[in-house]
Amino acid sequence: MDYIIGIDVGTTSTKALLYDLDGKIYAKANKGYTLYQDTPDMAEEDPDEIFNATSQAIQEVITKANRQDGKVVAVSWSAQQHSLIALDKNFKPLTRTMTWADNRAEKYAAQYKENGRGLEMYKRTGLPIHPMGPFYKLLWFKNEKPDIFKQAAYWVGIKEYIIWKYTGQLKEEVSMAAATGLLNMKTVKWDEEALKETGVKENQLPELVDTTYKIKGIQAEYAKVMGLDKDVYFVMGATDGALSTIGVGAIETGVLAINIGTSAAVRSFFDKPVIDPKARLYCYPVMKGKYLVGGPINNGGIVFSWAHDALFGGEQEAAKLLNIDSFDMLSKIAATVPAGSDGLIFHPYLGGERAPLWDANARGSFFGLNRKHTRAHMIRAVLEGLVYNLYSVTLALREVTGKPKAILAAGGFAKSKLWTQIMADVYESELTIPESYESGSLAAMFLAKMSLGLEDNLNDIKKYIGKSNTFEPNPKVYKKYRALIPIYLRLSRQFSSEYKSIADYQREFANDDDQD
Ligand code: ADP
Numbered sequence: 001m002d003y004i005i006g007i008d009v010g011t012t013s014t015k016a017l018l019y020d021l022d023g024k025i026y027a028k029a030n031k032g033y034t035l036y037q038d039t040p041d042m043a044e045e046d047p048d049e050i051f052n053a054t055s056q057a058i059q060e061v062i063t064k065a066n067r068q069d070g071k072v073v074a075v076s077w078s079a080q081q082h083s084l085i086a087l088d089k090n091f092k093p094l095t096r097t098m099t100w101a102d103n104r105a106e107k108y109a110a111q112y113k114e115n116g117r118g119l120e121m122y123k124r125t126g127l128p129i130h131p132m133g134p135f136y137k138l139l140w141f142k143n144e145k146p147d148i149f150k151q152a153a154y155w156v157g158i159k160e161y162i163i164w165k166y167t168g169q170l171k172e173e174v175s176m177a178a179a180t181g182l183l184n185m186k187t188v189k190w191d192e193e194a195l196k197e198t199g200v201k202e203n204q205l206p207e208l209v210d211t212t213y214k215i216k217g218i219q220a221e222y223a224k225v226m227g228l229d230k231d232v233y234f235v236m237g238a239t240d241g242a243l244s245t246i247g248v249g250a251i252e253t254g255v256l257a258i259n260i261g262t263s264a265a266v267r268s269f270f271d272k273p274v275i276d277p278k279a280r281l282y283c284y285p286v287m288k289g290k291y292l293v294g295g296p297i298n299n300g301g302i303v304f305s306w307a308h309d310a311l312f313g314g315e316q317e318a319a320k321l322l323n324i325d326s327f328d329m330l331s332k333i334a335a336t337v338p339a340g341s342d343g344l345i346f347h348p349y350l351g352g353e354r355a356p357l358w359d360a361n362a363r364g365s366f367f368g369l370n371r372k373h374t375r376a377h378m379i380r381a382v383l384e385g386l387v388y389n390l391y392s393v394t395l396a397l398r399e400v401t402g403k404p405k406a407i408l409a410a411g412g413f414a415k416s417k418l419w420t421q422i423m424a425d426v427y428e429s430e431l432t433i434p435e436s437y438e439s440g441s442l443a444a445m446f447l448a449k450m451s452l453g454l455e456d457n458l459n460d461i462k463k464y465i466g467k468s469n470t471f472e473p474n475p476k477v478y479k480k481y482r483a484l485i486p487i488y489l490r491l492s493r494q495f496s497s498e499y500k501s502i503a504d505y506q507r508e509f510a511n512d513d514d515q516d
Pocket of ligand 1: 261303304327331419
């Protein structure tokens with residue numbers, strides 16, 4: 001029997017899954033790495049630590065599965081977006097990898113927003129104006145680290161670096177290239193203007209290839225350590241955002257994929273580039289006639305985790321004693337208060353926000369508190385506020401693309417029946433949630449099958465997705481959400497003028513100790 005490994009190089013860890021050609025999973029492995037945050041704006045990782053974690057994850061699934069009845073024919077790649085590494089002429093890293101969470105290029109994104117150039121670049125490349133983008137990170141390097149900028153022979157992301165190390169080939173597939181902000185989304189070539197502005201030459205960037213492009217053969221020494229055949233195919237795959245959308249089956253134009261994991265996202269495929277006149281949404285080419293449009297959201301499940309830790313320490317202890325999941329316990333507590341939390345509204349922007357605000361200074365708030373409100377209201381308001389936020393990104397998407405045809409959802413939030421029901425009720429739409437969690441690596445595996453000529457239609461991934469659960473909206477609660485959401489949206493606009501002042505205050509007094 002033949003096998004395929006789907007890899008997902010995430011922000012905190014790399015996951016590897018070993019599949020047979022029918023999509024059955026034989027083994028999983030997960031290897032973590034360090035996020036370096038020496039200053040609040042920095043978020044770097046060590047490319048070789050990630051490379052080693054990836055090798056270990058591949059080795060572990062092969063060992064765990066212990067299948068002597070065939071071989072791994074392909075390894076296919078999903079990865080985090082917007083990372084940037086400078087390499088010298090011998091392909092040795094001159095820097096660590098700056099992740100999407102690194103905000104040091106904020107000044108350059110702000111300048112481009114201010115002078116209108118950012119909007120022009122967005123219209124060419126589909127990258128919203130934000131320091132996460134390698135386009136802005138390159139401006140930062142050029143101005144703030146000129147020595148490294150001059151020394152750099154190549155600029156790559158983490159997926160390109162890892163694949164180069166195994167195969168000796170420097171290639172970049174189009175979806176990851178689009179996430180750099182250096183790719184022209186219409187011509188699907190490196191964008192001349194973006195290269196001119198950053199001062200990077202085309203020969204300093206990887207060669208562009210399709211998501212199903214395959215490289216035959218890897219360095220023998222690595223193959224041996226991992227237990228792979230040295231003639232294995234490496235299939236380029238795509239970004240984690242594109243693959244998790246494909247992996248839940250949101251393939252047709254206008255079918256919405258919503259994910260709430262640690263972060264969150266709203267995405268949909270379209271058959272041509274979609275430009276948001278307000279630059280709130282990205283648009284990236286993924287495959288011929290398939291453009292992914294969406295909004296990435298920082299504040300997803302991480303905010304539920306914050307409320308869980310900051311407000312419910314006692315319940316966590318109780319859950320431990322009762323041997324039940326403390327997140328499930330909080331969902332049950334939230335379910336004791338009515339939809340709309342008796343008029344308590346929570347804005348979830350604890351750590352700044354990308355879509356829909358694109359404001360690194362945004363902060364969270366509870367609004368509408370009265371003496372009737374309890375912690376149960378607060379936790380329900382948190383779950384509802386996270387959904388209102390996703391809904392507001394969906395409204396932006398609807399402005400440019402029309403009403404979604406169907407909604408598929410996934411991510412850790414789906415463990416809570418209450419939370420999924422809140423989503424169906426706020427969206428006033430049926431919600432379908434696949435039971436399988438591994439949508440990114442499943443789609444990577446499927447792309448490998450397409451690349452090997454074993455599948456030819458992206459829609460056929462649906463046969464591998466397995467069982468789904470459906471949630472129907474409850475008409476009895478529509479009117480409560482319909483009345484609250486406009487207040488939530490208006491407040492967002494009103495608060496926005498004060499975000500900078502409160503964020504500046506928090507920075508200024510961050511380390512003040514006034515106990516003496
Ligand atoms: P990642 O994006 O890192 O893969 P997951 O998809 O696993 O993350 O989602 C993690 C989030 O899921 C956590 O931040 C938490 O808010 C949420 N979560 C975890 N357990 C539960 C639960 N039982 N009910 C609802 N939400 C949960």
